[in-house]
Amino acid sequence: MSEMTSPSVAFLLYPDVTQLDLTAPAQVFSRLGGQTIHLVAASMEPVATDCGFSILPTAPFGEVTRADILCVPGGHGCVAAMEDEETLGWVRAVGGKAAWVTSVCTGSLILGAAGLLAGYRATTHWAWRDYLSLFGAEPVAERVVFDRNRVTGGGVTAGIDFALALTAEIRGDAHAKAVQLGLEYDPAPPFDAGSPEAAGPELASFVAERGRRESPTRDARIRAAAACMQPA
Amino acid sequence: MSEMTSPSVAFLLYPDVTQLDLTAPAQVFSRLGGQTIHLVAASMEPVATDCGFSILPTAPFGEVTRADILCVPGGHGCVAAMEDEETLGWVRAVGGKAAWVTSVCTGSLILGAAGLLAGYRATTHWAWRDYLSLFGAEPVAERVVFDRNRVTGGGVTAGIDFALALTAEIRGDAHAKAVQLGLEYDPAPPFDAGSPEAAGPELASFVAERGRRESPTRDARIRAAAACMQPA
Numbered sequence: 001m002s003e004m005t006s007p008s009v010a011f012l013l014y015p016d017v018t019q020l021d022l023t024a025p026a027q028v029f030s031r032l033g034g035q036t037i038h039l040v041a042a043s044m045e046p047v048a049t050d051c052g053f054s055i056l057p058t059a060p061f062g063e064v065t066r067a068d069i070l071c072v073p074g075g076h077g078c079v080a081a082m083e084d085e086e087t088l089g090w091v092r093a094v095g096g097k098a099a100w101v102t103s104v105c106t107g108s109l110i111l112g113a114a115g116l117l118a119g120y121r122a123t124t125h126w127a128w129r130d131y132l133s134l135f136g137a138e139p140v141a142e143r144v145v146f147d148r149n150r151v152t153g154g155g156v157t158a159g160i161d162f163a164l165a166l167t168a169e170i171r172g173d174a175h176a177k178a179v180q181l182g183l184e185y186d187p188a189p190p191f192d193a194g195s196p197e198a199a200g201p202e203l204a205s206f207v208a209e210r211g212r213r214e215s216p217t218r219d220a221r222i223r224a225a226a227a228c229m230q231p232a
Numbered sequence: 233m234s235e236m237t238s239p240s241v242a243f244l245l246y247p248d249v250t251q252l253d254l255t256a257p258a259q260v261f262s263r264l265g266g267q268t269i270h271l272v273a274a275s276m277e278p279v280a281t282d283c284g285f286s287i288l289p290t291a292p293f294g295e296v297t298r299a300d301i302l303c304v305p306g307g308h309g310c311v312a313a314m315e316d317e318e319t320l321g322w323v324r325a326v327g328g329k330a331a332w333v334t335s336v337c338t339g340s341l342i343l344g345a346a347g348l349l350a351g352y353r354a355t356t357h358w359a360w361r362d363y364l365s366l367f368g369a370e371p372v373a374e375r376v377v378f379d380r381n382r383v384t385g386g387g388v389t390a391g392i393d394f395a396l397a398l399t400a401e402i403r404g405d406a407h408a409k410a411v412q413l414g415l416e417y418d419p420a421p422p423f424d425a426g427s428p429e430a431a432g433p434e435l436a437s438f439v440a441e442r443g444r445r446e447s448p449t450r451d452a453r454i455r456a457a458a459a460c461m462q463p464a
Contacts, residue, residue: 020415024256027251051258052262052269053290143420144420156416157417160421176422178438180426184386185419185426186421186426187389191396198418203413207414
């Protein structure tokens with residue numbers, strides 16, 4: 001268990017983020033006790049999420065230069081974030097000093113582009129998993145992956161499991177169980193369709209192909225970002 | 233299955249909302265297909281959530297007078313919302329005409345205060361369940377409760393299960409399964425502590441009592457709101 005009496009958590013906030021990648025772990029971390037949570041963006045302007053509403057940053061990049069926990073959410077906007085030197089520079093600087101360097105969903109590709117996952121086991125959204133190796137990471141098909149101080153969660157809703165697991169690591173099991181109970185996290189999915197294995201190959205390829213159609217330049221842009229990767 | 237080619241979803245947004253109660257179903261409903269999602273508040277000013285950041289409304293009460301789906305999230309701010317005639321008036325007006333009248337967590341108490349749950353089976357956060365009967369609702373210890381066109385979810389994270397279940401009702405099982413897979417909703421909670429039964433009486437009473445200590449006037453204020461309830 002780490003020693004953190006008043007843990008600081010910094011989330012990267014960027015346009016077209018999958019907002020649940022950020023909002024779910026933020027809800028969990030808001031119950032760490034004594035925490036400070038920052039949503040950090042290029043400016044203080046509202047940031048449009050993928051759900052048609054905007055979230056306000058709490059600080060611009062220049063004002064948050066360190067955090068105990070860095071958490072990078074995913075979303076289709078991750079590709080543009082990986083191409084933005086200012087964003088990568090902030091992630092690299094804060095991640096280089098953070099006690100925990102973390103991500104949810106395709107946020108791990110941003111960590112990768114910032115050079116923070118080379119030589120680490122990591123996960124991401126199942127449909128994007130193959131990209132991880134472009135950044136020198138070892139892709140792992142698990143929901144939450146701890147490797148030293150890197151903690152990466154799978155797609156979107158894995159952010160809840162990720163944040164509870166990290167809460168247990170920082171605050172102990174009893175605290176994490178109380179948070180889980182407070183959030184009534186006793187999941188009852190209506191279907192057994194949450195992983196490609198459970199959903200079956202037909203549905204999995206339908207969902208994966210639709211994602212590719214929605215961002216046809218994704219492959220080329222991620223490969224270009226990987227080619228430009230600077231070691232952290 | 234309902235007929236909705238372009239479903240409109242209106243979330244109530246109010247101060248000190250438990251943001252995950254809103255953001256989780258918003259993420260699911262953002263994949264209904266052809267949807268419009270509104271976050272509706274008293275004004276267009278940013279609304280402070282319980283997690284130290286603010287969300288921007290997309291419309292004020294006066295601009296959204298109908299919706300196919302009304303969804304009311306919960307949170308400690310629900311008590312003040314139940315005391316606000318303007319808020320209740322909007323919930324009553326939109327809920328009276330909506331195809332689906334829904335809530336997550338203690339949002340059901342706001343529906344109750346607006347007179348929309350009298351005579352309906354409903355659920356809420358486990359630690360607040362007893363309040364439901366003050367509003368003429370029949371409290372049910374289930375994660376998602378359908379009763380005619382009222383759909384209520386349990387505490388916080390139940391919003392995911394609720395929204396997937398309603399998606400299946402509106403768009404069919406195949407569509408809902410694709411959404412579930414896209415969100416990689418294959419939950420793996422680190423502990424079996426998400427319900428009071430699983431967590432055990434000691435942890436459950438610790439969490440419930442802490443909630444009461446944090447809002448000591450809650451009981452009296454909810455009872456007063458119930459006494460003022462007007463039928464929808």
